[in-house]
Amino acid sequence: MNKVINLTPGYNGKLIIVEGCDGSGKSTQLYLLKRWLEQQHYPVFFTEWNSSELVKKSTKKAKKSNLLTPTTFSLIHASDFADRYEKYILPHLRAGYLVLADRYVYTAFARDIARGCDPEWVRNVYGFAQRPDIAFYFKAPLEVSVSRILSGRAELKYHEAGMDLGLSNDPVESFKLFQGIIKQQYDDMTGPECFVTMDATLSIEEQQQQMREIVNQRLLREFHPPAYGKYLSCGIQGE
Amino acid sequence: MDRQLEFYGQGLPYLGGNKYPGKLVVVEGADCSGRSWQVNSLRNWLEEEGHAVLDTGLRRSNLVGGAIQEAKNGNTLGKTTFSLLYATDFADQLENKILPALAAGFVVLSDRYIFTLMARDIVRGASRDWLRKLYGFAPVPDIIFYLQVEPQVLLYRAFEKYGTLDYWESGMDICLSSDMFESFQIYQSLLARQFDQMAEEFGFNVLDGEESPETIQEKIRRDIERFFNGVNINERRSTINVCG
Numbered sequence: 368m369n370k371v372i373n374l375t376p377g378y379n380g381k382l383i384i385v386e387g388c389d390g391s392g393k394s395t396q397l398y399l400l401k402r403w404l405e406q407q408h409y410p411v412f413f414t415e416w417n418s419s420e421l422v423k424k425s426t427k428k429a430k431k432s433n434l435l436t437p438t439t440f441s442l443i444h445a446s447d448f449a450d451r452y453e454k455y456i457l458p459h460l461r462a463g464y465l466v467l468a469d470r471y472v473y474t475a476f477a478r479d480i481a482r483g484c485d486p487e488w489v490r491n492v493y494g495f496a497q498r499p500d501i502a503f504y505f506k507a508p509l510e511v512s513v514s515r516i517l518s519g520r521a522e523l524k525y526h527e528a529g530m531d532l533g534l535s536n537d538p539v540e541s542f543k544l545f546q547g548i549i550k551q552q553y554d555d556m557t558g559p560e561c562f563v564t565m566d567a568t569l570s571i572e573e574q575q576q577q578m579r580e581i582v583n584q585r586l587l588r589e590f591h592p593p594a595y596g597k598y599l600s601c602g603i604q605g606e
Numbered sequence: 607m608d609r610q611l612e613f614y615g616q617g618l619p620y621l622g623g624n625k626y627p628g629k630l631v632v633v634e635g636a637d638c639s640g641r642s643w644q645v646n647s648l649r650n651w652l653e654e655e656g657h658a659v660l661d662t663g664l665r666r667s668n669l670v671g672g673a674i675q676e677a678k679n680g681n682t683l684g685k686t687t688f689s690l691l692y693a694t695d696f697a698d699q700l701e702n703k704i705l706p707a708l709a710a711g712f713v714v715l716s717d718r719y720i721f722t723l724m725a726r727d728i729v730r731g732a733s734r735d736w737l738r739k740l741y742g743f744a745p746v747p748d749i750i751f752y753l754q755v756e757p758q759v760l761l762y763r764a765f766e767k768y769g770t771l772d773y774w775e776s777g778m779d780i781c782l783s784s785d786m787f788e789s790f791q792i793y794q795s796l797l798a799r800q801f802d803q804m805a806e807e808f809g810f811n812v813l814d815g816e817e818s819p820e821t822i823q824e825k826i827r828r829d830i831e832r833f834f835n836g837v838n839i840n841e842r843r844s845t846i847n848v849c850g
Contacts, residue, residue: 425670434669436701437620438743442694443670446687453684483620491739495686 380460381586382497384471386553387505388546389527390515391567392574396505397469399575400582404465410592412459416470419450435531437482444475445492452496460497463592472496473560477552481545482532501585503578504557507567509550513543611708614720615742618701628708630745631830632719635753636797637775638763639815640822644753645717647823648830652713660707663717667698678774689727693740696723700744708745720744721752721808725800729793730780749833751826752805753815757794764790 383400385393397413404411417426426443429435435443459466472493479489516523517539525531528538529545557564563581565574611617611626631648635641645661652659670691677683677691707714720741727737755763764771773779776786777793805812811829813822 425673429669434698434702436618436697438618438697438701439669439694442690442697446670446673446690446694449684449687449690453687454682485616485619485742488616488739488742491736491742492690494733494736494739
């Protein structure tokens with residue numbers, strides 16, 4: 368199993384990512400972390416999964432007409448990620464930013480493997496991506512995350528529910544089974560990929576407190592961004 | 607013939623044990639190497655012989671074709687993104703066109719294959735090992751023809767065909783030279799070197815693309831005939847073995 372490669376020396380920036388099942392609360396936590404870092408005038412860049420303008424159109428179209436096979440599904444998301452990576456993530460890391468990513472390559476590993484792609488093949492596809500400095504995994508019992516999504520949503524989308532896996536004809540049932548497979552993938556990656564596991568059943572405040580402490584101890588003590596950037600407000604992508 | 611496909615890598619694990627009685631014939635070569643002429647002529651002959659033929663290649667699929675064109679126009683994509691978009695496009699063609707045709711017993715004639723994609727990416731700095739693994743889902747063709755043409759001859763033919771040099775075929779995006787003419791020569795030489803290396807590694811049937819099209823076509827047909835007959839002999843043998 369090839370793991371994600373280490374940050375090439377010479378890049379001053381740091382990469383913090385969050386992973387977890389839908390409904391685990393990871394986006395809320397990353398948002399709060401971002402606010403906290405910004406208030407301290409750190410140069411922060413935020414990015415999220417599936418947000419590249421270039422590939423968005425094709426992904427939407429293809430998903431709508433269910434044209435995708437597991438391999439094309441995987442590759443089209445990899446293209447999207449690569450576009451964001453080459454345009455935003457890597458340049459910001461090189462420039463010395465704190466890059467915050469809502470989902471990273473592990474989302475692709477979990478989903479693509481669940482869809483039947485070869486695990487080693489998927490890891491190779493994303494072999495160009497730098498290893499995060501901290502990867503938070505928001506772990507919640509399946510019932511918790513699933514009920515959070517189902518209670519806030521009128522209808523599940525086809526791929527979101529994992530309907531293409533043929534697990535069940537009922538979208539809700541399919542979603543539960545799909546999320547179960549994804550969760551298992553995350554649990555299996557936790558050790559090898561050095562995830563920091565967060566208890567996603569704790570209160571929002573408690574989780575954020577822990578997250579800030581970890582970031583402070585592991586990154587910020589050693590992180591001395593140039594002072595000249597702090598007078599500019601930097602709202603670029605995903606704001 | 608109940609044949610399972612062989613792949614360069616892990617293949618497509620979710621396909622299961624599907625059978626693909628068709629045959630996959632690939633014609634590789636640079637732009638202006640005469641591929642299309644050869645493929646057309648080959649198609650006519652194969653159909654005359656009673657084979658059902660699917661004529662395919664690295665054409666743009668519906669899936670990401672628009673994104674590729676848009677990006678080419680603006681020249682705003684990173685090299686890894688480009689690689690992956692082309693890989694997506696190829697996978698789409700493979701799974702939605704090539705594999706169904708092979709399953710239905712067609713002879714699939716592919717005008718270019720993963721080798722063109724890999725050569726282009728390697729010249730742009732992609733890792734050879736990464737690309738080999740990336741295209742591990744591609745089936746190993748039954749036979750691969752490579753039309754070898756000197757860059758100097760390609761240059762001559764490019765002017766004959768288009769009257770001008772193409773930005774991408776000259777590799778202008780990788781800044782080899784600000785002079786397009788010089789860039790074309792360097793770029794095509796770099797590609798040719800990659801093809802020559804792959805010819806050995808992947809067992810290409812190398813053809814002298816500077817010979818007359820008719821002579822080349824004769825050689826291709828002879829090789830295909832020999833190959834098809836060979837396959838038939840093996841089939842008969844395995845039948846005998848089963849009976850005995």
